[in-house]
Amino acid sequence: MLSFGLVRNLSGGMKTIPLAKLVSFLNRELRLSEFPKDESANGLQVEGSAMVHKIGLAVDACDHVFQTAADKKIGLLIVHHGLIWGGIRSVSGVMRKRIGALLDADISLYACHLPLDWHPDYGNNVQLLKVLAIKRMGEFGEYHGKTIGYWGSLTKELSLKDFIGRVDKTLNTRSTALSFGKKVKKVGVVSGGGWSAIYDAEKTGIDTLLVGEPSHSAYTLAEEMKLNVVFAGHYATETLGVKAVGSMLTKKFGIKTEFIDHPTGL
Numbered sequence: 001m002l003s004f005g006l007v008r009n010l011s012g013g014m015k016t017i018p019l020a021k022l023v024s025f026l027n028r029e030l031r032l033s034e035f036p037k038d039e040s041a042n043g044l045q046v047e048g049s050a051m052v053h054k055i056g057l058a059v060d061a062c063d064h065v066f067q068t069a070a071d072k073k074i075g076l077l078i079v080h081h082g083l084i085w086g087g088i089r090s091v092s093g094v095m096r097k098r099i100g101a102l103l104d105a106d107i108s109l110y111a112c113h114l115p116l117d118w119h120p121d122y123g124n125n126v127q128l129l130k131v132l133a134i135k136r137m138g139e140f141g142e143y144h145g146k147t148i149g150y151w152g153s154l155t156k157e158l159s160l161k162d163f164i165g166r167v168d169k170t171l172n173t174r175s176t177a178l179s180f181g182k183k184v185k186k187v188g189v190v191s192g193g194g195w196s197a198i199y200d201a202e203k204t205g206i207d208t209l210l211v212g213e214p215s216h217s218a219y220t221l222a223e224e225m226k227l228n229v230v231f232a233g234h235y236a237t238e239t240l241g242v243k244a245v246g247s248m249l250t251k252k253f254g255i256k257t258e259f260i261d262h263p264t265g266l
């Protein structure tokens with residue numbers, strides 16, 4: 001911590017940290033180099049002010065989040081879904097407005113996609129197990145050559161209805177579900193559009209797969225594999241990772257962080 005060149009913010013007790021220090025720390029801590037095949041250009045996507053006194057966390061990089069971040073005087077915004085996927089073909093239309101909003105407010109944008117689904121400490125999937133009181137047992141669900149999901153065990157078997165009740169209450173969501181399994185005990189978790197982990201779920205002996213976004217294609221597979229699949233919402237399954245990164249940064253650097261909620265209901 002001492003090597004990070006912390007500076008006292010004159011306006012209050014919280015710290016001001018150089019952007020470059022935060023970015024190199026995040027790149028390492030979030031282990032971006034382990035995901036070379038991610039379509040998301042993970043890391044710093046837009047460079048704003050060289051010094052950061054407040055960090056914002058959000059799921060999606062979009063105008064609403066950028067305007068809120070500007071109002072809240074946020075210097076660095078860390079998101080799960082960034083602006084740059086693959087590369088930039090043109091900066092026009094929505095992309096021009098979005099990048100313009102960031103540059104006007106001098107806000108830096110940092111994206112962390114697959115590494116933040118998978119990460120063993122801050123990742124969406126591990127955090128989902130934690131808040132749902134599912135004991136972590138192992139990894140499953142290969143995606144782009146990396147296992148990004150986790151599975152675990154409930155202390156006691158639940159009915160699917162009771163399990164969905166727990167998910168909806170904890171994540172403040174309204175799940176839809178496919179009910180082809182008998183019980184809920186061994187649960188696999190893959191946030192977002194993770195339903196294709198259903199093949200690995202079957203191989204791993206999981207009875208219930210919890211993912212984000214609903215998929216029509218999952219229905220007949222779940223039917224024939226005799227699995228339960230719970231779709232808790234893409235957004236609702238992906239807020240925990242960025243929040244965990246925010247808490248870690250406050251603890252490590254003493255910097256102010258704030259989660260900007262912009263639920264899609266999807």
Ligand SMILES: [Zn+2]
Pocket residue numbers: 081191192193234238
């Ligand atoms: Zn996602």
